[in-house]
Amino acid sequence: MKILAIETSGPVAGCALVEDDILRAEYSVQFKKKHSQSLVPMMEAVREILELDLSTVDAIALSGGPGSFTGLRIGAATAKGLGLALDRPIIPVPTVDSLAYNLFGAQGLVCPIMDARRSQVYTGIYDCSEGIEVIRPQCVVPISEICEDLNRAGKRVIFLGDGVPVYQDAIRDLLQVPYAFAPAHLSRQRAAAVAALALRAYREKKEACFVSADDFRPEYLRKTQAEQERGERRNYSLVGGETSS
Numbered sequence: 001m002k003i004l005a006i007e008t009s010g011p012v013a014g015c016a017l018v019e020d021d022i023l024r025a026e027y028s029v030q031f032k033k034k035h036s037q038s039l040v041p042m043m044e045a046v047r048e049i050l051e052l053d054l055s056t057v058d059a060i061a062l063s064g065g066p067g068s069f070t071g072l073r074i075g076a077a078t079a080k081g082l083g084l085a086l087d088r089p090i091i092p093v094p095t096v097d098s099l100a101y102n103l104f105g106a107q108g109l110v111c112p113i114m115d116a117r118r119s120q121v122y123t124g125i126y127d128c129s130e131g132i133e134v135i136r137p138q139c140v141v142p143i144s145e146i147c148e149d150l151n152r153a154g155k156r157v158i159f160l161g162d163g164v165p166v167y168q169d170a171i172r173d174l175l176q177v178p179y180a181f182a183p184a185h186l187s188r189q190r191a192a193a194v195a196a197l198a199l200r201a202y203r204e205k206k207e208a209c210f211v212s213a214d215d216f217r218p219e220y221l222r223k224t225q226a227e228q229e230r231g232e233r234r235n236y237s238l239v240g241g242e243t244s245s
Contacts, residue, residue, distance in 0.1 A: 001202060004057045004082070005195035006043075008035045008075035009067025009095040010114055011162050014191035015043045017050060017057075018199055025050055026192045035074045043078075054086055059210065061198030063189060064092030065219035066122045066140065067114060072218040083213030090216045091198040091209050096138035098193040099161055100126040102186045108156035108178075109135065113163030116140050121163045122221065125149060132197070140221045143167045147174035156180075160187040 007014040007028075013035040014028035027042045047054065062079040065072050083090050099112035106128050114122040123146045125136040136149060143163075147170075150157050159171060160182035171179065181187070201209040 001199060002056060002058050003061050003091070003195045003198050003202075004043075004054075004059075005061040005191040005198060006039070006075050006079055007063045007098075007189050007191040007194050008039060008071040008078075009063040009065060010071065010189050012188045012190070013038045013042065013071075014189065015039065015046055016191035016195045017046060017052065018192070018195035021199075023192050023195070026190070028188075028190060030188065035071050039074065039078060054082075057086065057088060059089050059091050059198065059202070060086075060213075061091045061093055061194050062216075063095045063098055063191075063194050064216075065095055066116070066138065066221040067095050067189075069220060072220065076216060076218050080213045080216060083216075088213075089207075089210035090213055091201060092211055092216060092219075093194045093197045093201070094138050094219070095189065096122055096124040097126070097132065097134065098197050099189055100124065100128055101132055101193045101197055102160060102190060103128050103158055103182060104131070105129065106158055108158065109150065109153060111146065111150060111157050111159050112161040113143070113146070113159060113167060114161045115163040115166045116222075119143070121146065121167065123161075123163075125153070131200075138221070143170050144174060147171065150179075151176045153177070158182055162188065 002019045005016045012030045016026040017024040025046045060079045060082050096112050100110045103110045110126040110128045116122045122140050124138040127133040156178040158180050
């Protein structure tokens with residue numbers, strides 16, 4: 001099984017190729033350039049160095065959300081374009097799950113946190129000691145809520161993700177169990193983890209994990225800011241805060 005993976009859900013843009021259990025290549029960049037500028041050249045560089053014939057790829061794996069709305073759309077457009085051009089399926093992988101999978105074999109609990117703005121995080125709780133067991137599925141909540149869950153669990157926890165620098169002080173104040181923060185080489189999204197989880201999903205579910213390029217949609221977990229603002233204006237109008245002309 002040969003899987004080409006794309007990661008654009010957060011600050012990292014990345015692509016990877018996994019063939020069976022071998023990571024053939026991975027290219028990751030976290031810099032100022034937008035994913036729309038960097039992703040395709042990165043994929044082309046991987047294709048060239050591997051002398052890869054794209055028609056030999058069996059599926060396109062993708063970090064399917066949640067995450068940056070813009071980033072997810074760029075990844076989705078790229079994956080859908082490849083899927084349609086190559087007539088290959090997409091294997092969507094939950095973003096928070098793939099982030100947790102960076103810490104395969106870790107003892108205790110793993111808690112990825114991605115900054116979701118508005119004092120919230122995209123997060124979940126995982127046991128990765130022997131693979132990946134989802135304790136709390138990916139969700140968007142205040143940092144205080146996930147810390148309460150971790151305190152109730154009563155186990156050591158490792159945090160990772162771009163939300164760590166933002167909420168590190170809050171974690172220190174709120175957490176009552178032993179904890180640690182993942183080092184730099186494990187703390188961000190990786191296309192290789194997306195590919196590995198996609199391969200795992202295929203082995204467990206076969207073609208049931210496939211989504212057609214036409215049907216794939218990112219999982220945002222919440223409305224975009226523009227949608228939220230439209231809803232707020234609508235509610236304000238309904239309670240008499242505005243009058244229509």
